[in-house]
Amino acid sequence: MIPSVLPTYNRAPLSFVKGEGSWMIEADGRRFLDLGAGIAVNALGHANPVLVKALTEQAEKIWHVSNLYQIPQQQELADRLVENSFADTVFFTNSGTEACELAVKMARKYWHDKDQPEKVEIIGFEGAFHGRSSAGIAAAGGEKLTRGFGPLLPGFLHLPWGDLEALAAAIGDRTAAVIVEPIQGEGGIRAMADADLRALSEICRDRGVLLILDEVQCGVGRTGKLFAHEWAGISPDIMMVAKGIGGGFPLGAVLASEEAASGMVAGSHGSTYGGNPLGCAVGNAVIGVVSAPEFLAEVNRKAGLMRQKLEGLVAAYPQVFEEVRGSGLMLGLKCRAANGDVVAAGYGQEIATVPAADNVVRLLPPLTITDDEITQAVTRLGNAAAQLAAEQG
Numbered sequence: 001m002i003p004s005v006l007p008t009y010n011r012a013p014l015s016f017v018k019g020e021g022s023w024m025i026e027a028d029g030r031r032f033l034d035l036g037a038g039i040a041v042n043a044l045g046h047a048n049p050v051l052v053k054a055l056t057e058q059a060e061k062i063w064h065v066s067n068l069y070q071i072p073q074q075q076e077l078a079d080r081l082v083e084n085s086f087a088d089t090v091f092f093t094n095s096g097t098e099a100c101e102l103a104v105k106m107a108r109k110y111w112h113d114k115d116q117p118e119k120v121e122i123i124g125f126e127g128a129f130h131g132r133s134s135a136g137i138a139a140a141g142g143e144k145l146t147r148g149f150g151p152l153l154p155g156f157l158h159l160p161w162g163d164l165e166a167l168a169a170a171i172g173d174r175t176a177a178v179i180v181e182p183i184q185g186e187g188g189i190r191a192m193a194d195a196d197l198r199a200l201s202e203i204c205r206d207r208g209v210l211l212i213l214d215e216v217q218c219g220v221g222r223t224g225k226l227f228a229h230e231w232a233g234i235s236p237d238i239m240m241v242a243k244g245i246g247g248g249f250p251l252g253a254v255l256a257s258e259e260a261a262s263g264m265v266a267g268s269h270g271s272t273y274g275g276n277p278l279g280c281a282v283g284n285a286v287i288g289v290v291s292a293p294e295f296l297a298e299v300n301r302k303a304g305l306m307r308q309k310l311e312g313l314v315a316a317y318p319q320v321f322e323e324v325r326g327s328g329l330m331l332g333l334k335c336r337a338a339n340g341d342v343v344a345a346g347y348g349q350e351i352a353t354v355p356a357a358d359n360v361v362r363l364l365p366p367l368t369i370t371d372d373e374i375t376q377a378v379t380r381l382g383n384a385a386a387q388l389a390a391e392q393g
């Protein structure tokens with residue numbers, strides 16, 4: 001008999017009933033160190049007092065009003081994002097995949113309104129993940145995401161990860177945009193080198209196609225800049241954001257330049273919940289904390305510490321781990337053992353991590369993780385690795 005919850009997830013037999021900072025407390029009382037943060041969502045940890053205050057204060061005033069009306073919290077969050085990024089304008093969604101829907105629509109509408117309606121094709125890269133909506137799976141293109149869900153939304157092309165020669169060759173008269181994650185998350189913490197991202201951005205500019213960055217997982221302070229592409233010194237035309245921006249409240253956004261957004265006018269897009277007062281009150285609190293230079297400096301310092309300790313871990317357990325990948329606090333352990341076994345052994349040591357493609361274990365702690373918690377995390381991962389190494393003999 002089908003379970004009452006549609007069985008689309010492989011769930012661990014763990015049930016967390018409370019969260020405190022970097023910790024999740026299981027129903028049986030065990031305290032797990034959370035190195036997944038809801039897959040890069042709980043950017044400020046669990047039950048952060050700043051976010052609890054923002055949420056509860058807003059909850060006592062007004063939760064939801066329609067986008068038929070002015071929403072000051074939404075205006076404030078849009079202003080903050082514009083002030084702190086390349087963007088001139090912002091649309092709010094509830095998730096990353098909805099941000100993908102709009103990014104695709106915006107790019108196509110741009111060319112439509114420029115009297116070049118033949119430009120509909122969007123070029124992406126293998127290993128990508130842009131969400132589970134019809135545009136999201138078509139944009140990513142992977143067999144695991146798309147099999148059985150055809151006919152897929154047409155107009156997407158996929159190139160080998162980071163292959164800029166292939167990109168230059170693939171851009172043609174029908175190309176509307178290129179979509180890329182600066183660091184692939186689900187794809188296995190595969191970062192595009194800054195120089196490559198710059199070259200990719202130049203190709204887009206020179207060939208007159210829009211650049212859509214998917215910063216749903218790598219954005220909002222995760223790499224030690226507010227947005228990951230800032231390391232490369234580039235500006236996209238359109239950017240998708242979600243996850244960390246709500247700190248656990250379902251919130252996403254599309255940021256765009258005035259030019260790229262020029263086709264979007266009243267009636268061309270909408271969302272019932274997107275940008276409602278409750279979500280934006282939390283989003284404002286998150287961005288208020290994360291955009292502070294001192295906060296980002298701390299993320300960078302802690303990222304350096306964590307990376308150094310993880311390099312030691314890889315050196316100590318070469319039969320289990322191959323290398324450390326990623327940037328900032330978006331890190332991955334490329335494994336020699338099966339990544340699922342590493343995650344499971346971690347549960348035994350009361351540490352939560354997240355598997356990704358390419359046999360990688362993702363480490364995406366709250367950005368507020370302390371030095372002591374980083375030390376504890378690496379110790380627990382070491383204990384898990386020792387156990388796996390012993391089992392391997």
Ligand code: PLP
Pocket residue numbers: 039094095096097098129130131132181185186214215216217218242243
């Ligand atoms: N884009 C990227 C890079 C992601 O990592 C994700 C989610 O993991 C998404 C899009 C989809 O976001 P959501 O699950 O909120 O729809």
